[in-house]
Amino acid sequence: MKHAAKWMRSFIFVVLLISVLLTSHSAALASGVMPPATSANLKGIDVSHWQGTIDWKQVKNSGIAFVYAKASQGTTYTDPMFSTNVQGARAAGLPIGAYHYASPSAPYSPDDAKxxxxxxxxxxxxxGMGDFGEIMPVLDLEQPTSTGTLTSDEIASWARVFTDTVKSLTHRHVMVYTGAWFVQQYNDFGGxxxxxxxxIARYGVTQPPAVGGWTEWTAWQYDQDTVxxxxxxxxLDYGPTSIDALRGNLTYTVVFKDADGTVLSTKQIGYGSAANxxxxxxxxxxTLTGWDIDFSNVTSDLVVTAQYKINHYKVxxxxxxxxxxxxxxxxYGSSANAPQTPSKDGYTFLQWDQAFNKITSDLTVKAVYEPKVxxxxxxxxxxxILSDSKVKxxxxxxxxxxxSRTGYTFTGWNQKFTNATSDLTITALYKINQYQVIFKxxxxxxLSSQKVNYGAxxxxxxxxxxxGYTFVGWFKSSxxxxxxxxxxxxxSAVVLSAxxxxxxxxxxxxxxxxxxxxxxxxxxxPVSGAxxxxxxxxxxxxxxYSYLATSTSSYTNSGLVTNRAYYYKVRAYRVVNGTKVYSSYSTIVSGTPVLAAPTGLKASRxxxxxxxxxxxxxxxxxxxxxFRATSYKGVYTKVATLTSGSTISNTNTKLSKGKLYYFKIRAYRTVNGKKIYSGYSNSVYLKTY
Known part of the structure; x- marks a missing residue:
């Protein structure tokens, strides 16, 4: 962070660095290092009036994800660009927080920190930051005492009083900004x-040193450059991988429990907010009557328990x-007391129509008598069973x-019945339906008309x-x-058309x-539509003729015997309503597989x-x-056999000078131990000199 006392910080840093090098025991090396930054860490900047007027839209578009702006120093100084920076950063959609440049002095006084x-x-x-920023406030702790001397314990106590005071006033966590050199100067603040x-502020390293009892950083000021x-x-600063890790909001745990201690829900609620x-x-x-404590203004962890009253019911x-x-x-849950047993002429009391030893709702209990049924x-x-009834x-x-019965017509019952004089089982009677099926x-x-029973x-x-046509089936509709x-x-009745x-x-x-x-x-x-x-x-x-294959354009028949003639015919088809509609067969053609004759034969002396x-x-x-001959229509004699298919040249020697020679060549292939031959190439001729 750029401040008027930066020269002092630099001077002390150099002195400390020389001292560390001379003793060969750096505090950072002694205590290890903190984790490095990765590509996942957010990038941010910190600014003050030294940066002048800033184009915040350009800053955001450059990839900066958060910003800290200097707000104050001591108890009288306000950075003149603070309000402007807050408004500009927020207008550009950049999360912004504020930092205070600490000015502790001796002798130590907690009231000064407050x-x-x-x-x-x-x-x-x-x-313009009445909400205390989108990201947590910061104490900038890097300036040695301006008067007198403070011990490491006093510096730590001053910082603790400051952060606790800001935390109590803003209900936000407070982050400490400091340089590794400053922490080491004050003996790691005693941890x-x-x-x-x-x-942490530390330039020129890939991992900042672990100082002050810290083993990891929340933010790291690692360099200065243009933006x-x-x-x-x-x-330039690295932040955490998520902006939420910088917000620093204080939250409290509110646990809602049922009367038996069952946890109904657990919520994290911000200070002063209401829990739902x-x-x-x-x-x-x-019946629920409410909750045992108020949770409309949460300022601490709470356990809220449901309150009930027992229900009463009319029997x-x-x-x-x-x-x-x-x-x-x-x-609820108690038993009603039965009244004196009632009586009725011509009937015997049997029982009450339902139990009443554990009441859970309003209840009407009726006397039940036993007539002959x-x-x-x-x-x-x-x-x-269509019905099962008790009839007096x-x-x-x-x-x-x-x-009703699908596909049948109800015709009546299998026996007569009027008044009940005995137990009866009565069964329904049906006749099956018939439907007309016509083929046209x-x-x-x-073409055909049939009466068909339901389900047949x-x-x-x-x-x-x-x-000239193919029958593709019977259809109910066009x-x-x-x-x-x-x-x-x-x-049902069906009319089917061919x-x-x-x-x-x-x-x-x-x-x-x-x-x-x-x-x-x-x-x-090609055939149109095929x-x-x-x-x-x-x-x-x-x-x-045997079927070989189905194709859409052409077909290569392999595995054939060389120089043997084969005969082929083709027919086209198209699919109409799920049926293949074929053409007649094409004219028959023949083809013979042959070994290709060599090409490009040339002669040179x-x-x-x-x-x-x-x-x-x-x-x-x-x-x-x-093969070689000595005249155009002369007899060709084989003069060489070349046993490699990769050979593409041969020199014919022991020829007579000044004589004209004719040459031609043919290829062969060994198949199943037998040679098969191609036709002869074109003939060439040349005269020796």
Whole structure:
């Protein structure tokens, strides 16, 4: 941080550094180092009036994620750019916090620390930071005492009083900014500040030294450099990986418990805020009356417990004719007391219609008597009970609602019934429904008409034939794209119409050409609308053709015998409503796999008695045979056999001077121990000199 006393800090730092080097025992090395920064750590800056007017939008766009601005120093100084910096940073959407440059002096006085803390809070409040910043306030502790001398314990106590005072006034944690040199100068503060968040200043290292009892940093001022939007150099800082780790908000734990101690919810609540209670708990037999303590202004950890009162219920004892025999008020879970047993002419008291030994709601308890009754059961066709009733002697029997059975018509009951004189089981009767199934041709003519029982399947109908067309199925509607499945059980009347598709056009331009010593490639012209083509092969033109494959453009038939003729035909198809509609077969074509003849044969004089021959390598050749003649129409004699397919030249020697020679070459391939040959290449000739 840039301040008027920076020269003093630099001077002391140099003196300390020389002293450390001379003793070869750096405090940082003795106590280890803190973690390094990584790419995940946020980057920030700290500013004061020394940076002048700042273009905060440029700063944010450069990748800066947070900023600290100097607010105050001592008890009388306010940074003149503080309010402007706060407004500018917030307008640009940058989280901003404030720092106070400490000015402790001797002799030690806690009141001095409190006064500077109060002044710092006042400056924040009056400078547009009444919420005390998006990130926690900072104590800048780097200036030695201006008068007299303070011990390390006194410096630590001064800082503790300051941070505690700011914390109590703002309800925010307070971070300590200091340099490693300053901590070492004051004997690591005796380790008494290591519980506070640390903003360490240390340049030129990859890991700041572990000093003052701190083992990790919350922020690290690691260098000075230029930042877009700021004139001149500015302090550069690393922060935590999340801005939330810089906020420093004080929170309290509020635990809501049920009456039995069950935790209903646990919430972290900011100072002075209200906690939201959980959904009202329920306790069987009780009514919630509220909570045992107030939680509308949380200033400490709280345990809040639900309060209840027990419920009371009305229990009415009633005779079978509705006469009230007794009324009682009973607490939840308690038992009601039965009144004197009632009586009724012609009946015997049997019991009360329900238990009342543990009351959980309002209850009407009726006397139950035992007359003579009969069981009347109505059953459906499958034995399921439609009704099961108890009917007093000679009382009318009431049938249930007329049942239904899918695919059937209800015709009545299997026996008569009027008044109950005995136990009865009565069963429903049905007759099966029949439906008309009509098969029509596409011209509307009826091909078949059948009456089919519900759930049965219609008899199959021979598929109609139409020249030049393919039958693709029976359809219920002209809009249907999937044929009707004749295995579908009939559940209603159905009219099915035949549908045809015009046969696919025959492929034209079919050709079969050698694609190697064991391959033939079959090609054809595309057919409009075709979705695929089937290729068939025979070994004689009139022989049996076997299916080879389905393709969309061409097909290469491999694994063939060299120099043997094969015959092919192709048919196209397209899919209409799930059915393949084929064309007729194409014209039959033949193709013979052959070994390709060498190409590019050339002759050149190697000497007065030798001629060098070169050619282009054959991709399938195992070797080559070279032939020579002494006249254009003369007899060619084999003069060399070359056993490598990679050979592309040969020199024919011991020739006569000044004589004209003719040459040609053929390739061979060894298949199953037998040589197969290509045709001859073009012939070349050359005269020796």
């Amino acid at each position: 006064a500077e803390a109060q002044y710092f809070v006042n400056v924040m409040t009056n400078g 008494k500040l290591s519980d506070l968040p640390l903003w 877009p939007g700021i004139s001149g150099n500015v302090d 209670p959980p959904e009202n708990p329920e306790r069987t037999g009780y 009415v004892f009633m005779d079978s004719n509705g006469t009230v025999l007794d009324t009682q008020t009973v607490a 009969y069981t009347i059961i109505f059953k459906d066709y499958n034995g399921s 002697y000679n009382m009318p029997i009431t049938a249930p609602a007329q049942p 041709n596409d011209d509307g003519g009826v 399947k219609p008899l199959s109908v021979k598929a109609p034939v139409r020249t 809009k249907d794209t999937v044929p009707y499945n004749l295995q579908t059980p009939i559940k 549908r045809y598709a015009k046969n696919t056009a025959v492929p034209g331009g079919v050709k079969a050409t050698s694609a190697g010593y064991s391959k033939v490639k079959v090609t054809w012209g 979705q695929g083509y089937q290729i068939f092969r025979a070994t004689t033109k009139t022989g049996t 190697a000497s007065s008695t030798s001629i060098k021959l070169t050619w282009t390598k054959g991709t399938e050749a195992s070797g080559y045979e070279l």
